[in-house]
Amino acid sequence: VTVVFPNKRARLFMNEVLLAKVSNPCWAPHYSTIGEMFESIVGDSVAETIPAVCQLYHVYRQLMGAKAESLDAFWGWGEILLSDFDDIDKHLVNADALFLNAKELGDMESLDFLTDNQREALEQFFGSFQTEHRTRLQERFSELWNIMPQLYHQLKDTMPEGTQPYQGALERKAVEDKEMLHLLDDDTMYCFVGFNM
Numbered sequence: 001v002t003v004v005f006p007n008k009r010a011r012l013f014m015n016e017v018l019l020a021k022v023s024n025p026c027w028a029p030h031y032s033t034i035g036e037m038f039e040s041i042v043g044d045s046v047a048e049t050i051p052a053v054c055q056l057y058h059v060y061r062q063l064m065g066a067k068a069e070s071l072d073a074f075w076g077w078g079e080i081l082l083s084d085f086d087d088i089d090k091h092l093v094n095a096d097a098l099f100l101n102a103k104e105l106g107d108m109e110s111l112d113f114l115t116d117n118q119r120e121a122l123e124q125f126f127g128s129f130q131t132e133h134r135t136r137l138q139e140r141f142s143e144l145w146n147i148m149p150q151l152y153h154q155l156k157d158t159m160p161e162g163t164q165p166y167q168g169a170l171e172r173k174a175v176e177d178k179e180m181l182h183l184l185d186d187d188t189m190y191c192f193v194g195f196n197m
Contacts (some may be wrong), residue, residue: 001029001030001039001188001189001191001192001193002030002189002190002191003029003030003031003032003194004031004032004033004034004037004187004190004191004192004193005031005033005034005191006033006194006195007033010193010194011031012096014031015028015161028179029191030188034055034192035167037190038167038170038171038174039170040183041174041180041183042164042170042173042174042180043162044162044163044170045162045163045164045170046163046164046165046166046167046169046170047159047160047164047165048155048164049082051078052082052159052166053075053078053082053157054071054166054169055155055158055165056078056081056082056151056155056165057071057074057075057078057152058158059151059155059158060074060078060147060151062153062154063147063150063151063154064143064147067143069112069125071123073125074095074125076089076121076124076125077125079119081151082165082166083166085152085155085165085166085168085169085170086166086168086169087123088152088168088171089166089168089169089172090167090168090171090178092172092175095149095153095195096149097106097150099145099149099152100149119137121134122140122141127184137158139184144174156169160185
């Protein structure tokens with residue numbers, strides 16, 4: 001039996017519960033996180049955040065050229081992009097269709113659809129922004145969304161071999177290649193515990 005948890009912390013709690021329930025020594029089941037399970041299926045590992053954001057910035061600079069912000073200005077936005085890309089892959093979303101839809105929203109005349117937090121994040125990323133300069137913000141927003149599909153695809157293509165930029169990319173790779181799921185051990189019972197989605 002392999003018990004698959006969402007994270008490593010759940011293992012500790014499971015061991016505490018097992019210890020409280022038994023009076024004699026016993027073998028605990030094999031524990032795995034969902035991430036470890038996918039890594040064993042695919043044979044790749046997930047990059048740490050710092051190298052992944054740096055690689056994303058490298059691709060971003062190639063695509064934006066002289067218009068690219070500094071790494072410091074990009075860092076927070078890069079972490080958000082990795083998180084968004086992760087969600088896209090974990091939910092098996094058609095990324096190209098999503099980016100086209102978002103680009104069309106970005107091309108709209110008004111930015112009134114943005115929340116104050118979203119507007120503040122964009123202002124921070126694109127530099128100083130004042131109400132009378134909305135056209136500049138719209139232009140930068142549009143430039144970013146124009147390169148989003150290439151950014152998404154090239155990030156995966158430029159990662160070192162055997163490495164995925166984030167967990168969702170690893171999971172998508174396993175799910176889309178149906179042959180990989182056959183690499184699970186047929187003699188093992190998998191129990192998924194503690195997942196809420």
